[in-house]
Amino acid sequence: MTSSQDTVDLFDAAFIRDPYSAFRKVKGEGSVFPSRMEGVGTVWVVAGYAEARAALTDPRLAKDARHARGSFRDLEDPAGQEDPEFVMGRHMLSTDPPDHTRLRKIVSTAFTPRRVEALRPRIEQISRELLDALDGRDTADLLGAYAFPLPITVICELLGVPDGERDSFRTWSNDIVSDADFERSRASVRAILDYFGDLVAVKRKRPGDDLISALITATDEGDRLSERELLSTLFLLLIAGHETTVNLIGNGMLALLGHPDQLAALRADLELVPQAVEEFLRFDGPVNLATARFTTEEVELAGARIPANTMVLVALSAADHDDRQFDDAGRLDITRRPGGHLAFGHGIHYCLGAPLARLEGQIAIRDLLTRFPGLALDASHADLEWQFSTLIRGLKRLPVRLR
Ligand code: HEM
Numbered sequence: 001m002t003s004s005q006d007t008v009d010l011f012d013a014a015f016i017r018d019p020y021s022a023f024r025k026v027k028g029e030g031s032v033f034p035s036r037m038e039g040v041g042t043v044w045v046v047a048g049y050a051e052a053r054a055a056l057t058d059p060r061l062a063k064d065a066r067h068a069r070g071s072f073r074d075l076e077d078p079a080g081q082e083d084p085e086f087v088m089g090r091h092m093l094s095t096d097p098p099d100h101t102r103l104r105k106i107v108s109t110a111f112t113p114r115r116v117e118a119l120r121p122r123i124e125q126i127s128r129e130l131l132d133a134l135d136g137r138d139t140a141d142l143l144g145a146y147a148f149p150l151p152i153t154v155i156c157e158l159l160g161v162p163d164g165e166r167d168s169f170r171t172w173s174n175d176i177v178s179d180a181d182f183e184r185s186r187a188s189v190r191a192i193l194d195y196f197g198d199l200v201a202v203k204r205k206r207p208g209d210d211l212i213s214a215l216i217t218a219t220d221e222g223d224r225l226s227e228r229e230l231l232s233t234l235f236l237l238l239i240a241g242h243e244t245t246v247n248l249i250g251n252g253m254l255a256l257l258g259h260p261d262q263l264a265a266l267r268a269d270l271e272l273v274p275q276a277v278e279e280f281l282r283f284d285g286p287v288n289l290a291t292a293r294f295t296t297e298e299v300e301l302a303g304a305r306i307p308a309n310t311m312v313l314v315a316l317s318a319a320d321h322d323d324r325q326f327d328d329a330g331r332l333d334i335t336r337r338p339g340g341h342l343a344f345g346h347g348i349h350y351c352l353g354a355p356l357a358r359l360e361g362q363i364a365i366r367d368l369l370t371r372f373p374g375l376a377l378d379a380s381h382a383d384l385e386w387q388f389s390t391l392i393r394g395l396k397r398l399p400v401r402l403r
Contacts, residue, residue: 007026007033007034007035007045008022008023008025008026008033008035008045009022009035009036010035010036010037010043010045010289010390011037011038011390013388016386016387016388016389016390017386019288019315019317019318019393020317020318020321020330023047023315023317023318023321024321024330026047031046031047031048031050031051031302031322032044032045032046032047032048032051032301032302032303032304032306033045033047033304037311037313037390040311042310043310043311043312043313044304044306044310044311044312044313045289045312045313045315045318046301046312046313046314046315046319047315047318047319047322048302048318048319048322048324049319049320049322049324049325049326049342050322050324050325051301051302051319052314052315052316052318052319052342052346053319053342053346053347054301055293055301055312055314056291056314056342056345056346056347056349057346057347057348058299058301059096059097060295060296060297060299061293061294061295061296061299061312062096062293062294062295062296063093063094063095063096063100063292063293063294063349064089064094064095064096064099064294065294089232090103090226090228090229090231090232090233091103091229091232091233091235091236092104092107092233092236092349092352093236093240093349097348100348100349101348102220102223103225103229103233104348104352105220106218106219106220106223106224106225107215107218107225107233107352108352109218109219109220110211110214110215110218111211111214111215111237111352111353113355115158115211115214116355116356116359117355117359119154119157119158119356119359120359120363122154122157123150123154123359123360123363124363124367126149126150126153126154126157127146127150127363127364127367128367130145130146130149130150131146131367131368131371133145134146134402137402138401138402138403139378139399139400139401139402140399140400140402141397141398141399141400142249142250142253142368142398142399142400143246143250143394143395143396143397143398144397146249146364146368147246147247147249147250147253147364147398148170148246150245150246150249150360150364151241151242151245151246151249151360152166152169152170152173152242153166154241154245154356154360155237155238155241155242156169157210158210158211158241158356159210159211159212159234159237159238160199160203160208160210160211160212160213161199165195168191168195169192169238169242171188172188172189172191172192173188173192173238173239173242173243174243175187175188176188176189176192176239189235192235192238193231193235196212196231196234196235197231199212200212200216200227200230200231200234203216204216211237212234215230215233215234216230237353240351240353241353241356241357243286243392243394244286244287244357244392245286245356245357245360245361246286246394247286247392247393247394247395248277248280248281248285248286248357248360248361249360249361249364249365250394250395250398251280251284251285251286251393251394251395252276252277252280252281252284252361252365253365253368253398253400254284254377254384254395254398255280255283255284255332256276256280256332256365257375257376257377257400258377258381259332262276262332262333262334265334265335266334266365266369267369267373270366270369270370272334272335273362273365273366274358274362275334275335275337276334276365277358277361277362277365278337278339278341279332279333279334279336280361280365281320281341281343281344281361282320282326282341282343283320283332284317284393285316285317285320285341285342285343285393286343286392286393286394287316287317287343287345287391287392287393288315288316288317288389288390288391288392288393289313289314289315289390289391290391290392291313291314291315291316291345292311292312292313293311293312293313293314294309294310294311294312295307295308295309295310295312296308299312314342316342316343316345317393319342320341320342320343325340344357372402372403373403374401374402374403375400375401375402376400376401377399377400377401378399378400378401379399384397384398385397
């Protein structure tokens with residue numbers, strides 16, 4: 001059993017800046033340990049690679065907190081009305097089988113790898129336009145000017161959100177993932193759901209060649225998404241599809257610019273980009289602890305006994321730095337083949353958007369390197385500010401010199 005000192009303070013500024021060192025310190029003691037989370041109390045963190053994989057496939061770790069409390073009754077709207085939190089919880093990432101199986105199957109018939117691949121020319125065009133806008137400039141914030149607008153534009157186009165109505169999405173989406181003001185985040189959830197409600201009504205009357213229209217009619221053996229499930233799924237796709245990909249590009253470019261030998265190797269052979277993107281995901285992936293699950297009974301993992309009804313956070317970042325799994329895991333090496341990294345999760349909730357994220361990441365990294373041969377970091381590592389979020393890992397800004 002781990003003593004109270006052998007833990008990680010999840011709300012410490014040092015942890016936000018460098019979770020890897022914090023995890024390395026405790027990992028000598030155990031890969032599974034308790035910590036505390038504001039508003040929740042004791043949570044258990046799973047930081048070893050093998051243990052993380054085991055946890056992510058363990059049916060005793062439920063996504064739906066109600067299952068942990070022993071209440072398996074059919075999901076009902078607790079307030080008997082359209083409570084935003086209730087609607088929000090009807091998507092695949094907050095449900096367990098059989099609900100999860102059903103939702104994922106229906107959504108997968110519309111959100112197909114073919115639909116994603118068809119987006120390639122459009123993503124390349126959006127990327128080109130964003131980079132054109134930087135022509136002639138000496139410096140830029142790579143996040144604000146490129147890594148943020150690229151995925152939000154792509155996800156809005158994929159869903160069928162009309163141009164000109166996309167700006168608010170960025171603010172709403174940001175409010176929700178930052179550990180900021182709870183009321184603000186709630187208001188943004190409501191705003192997104194209201195917006196999608198109206199848009200779905202429009203698409204029902206005039207379907208287009210977009211994912212919302214496809215999800216409205218998506219069926220699995222005659223079974224369809226209810227209105228609430230549809231809204232909840234759109235909400236998930238927007239948040240999951242945006243906040244993570246931004247940081248794949250941001251964290252990936254930061255890693256590369258901080259390792260001149262790796263940068264030179266990649267510039268010399270752009271065929272390595274797909275494999276480099278996998279290494280960026282492993283080395284400094286966008287998801288930190290956004291993997292909450294709840295124990296439905298006492299669970300023993302790596303010698304630790306996690307009580308029933310307890311929140312468990314699988315630390316994907318720590319697992320992907322486990323030396324038992326990856327040689328010299330703390331070293332960035334774009335020539336390694338980090339197959340089996342956990343940045344997209346594992347098991348039944350494995351990221352449904354991974355093909356899209358990979359496509360966007362590969363296009364972005366290749367375009368940035370091709371367009372700016374002199375690209376360099378314009379800040380010391382110590383001056384870089386990280387978003388204060390325990391869920392995702394990403395910078396606030398990434399100042400660069402463009403030439
Ligand atoms: C699930 C990571 C991009 C849609 C997940 C999970 C992770 C993840 C770790 C599982 C969480 C858990 O098990 O608790 C990432 C990363 C991305 C990315 C690192 C970018 C680099 C996207 C994109 C989309 C997307 C672009 C869609 C547009 C989803 C969905 C799920 C999911 C729908 C839920 C799957 C399920 O519950 O069955 N993602 N994601 N993600 N992601 Fe992603």
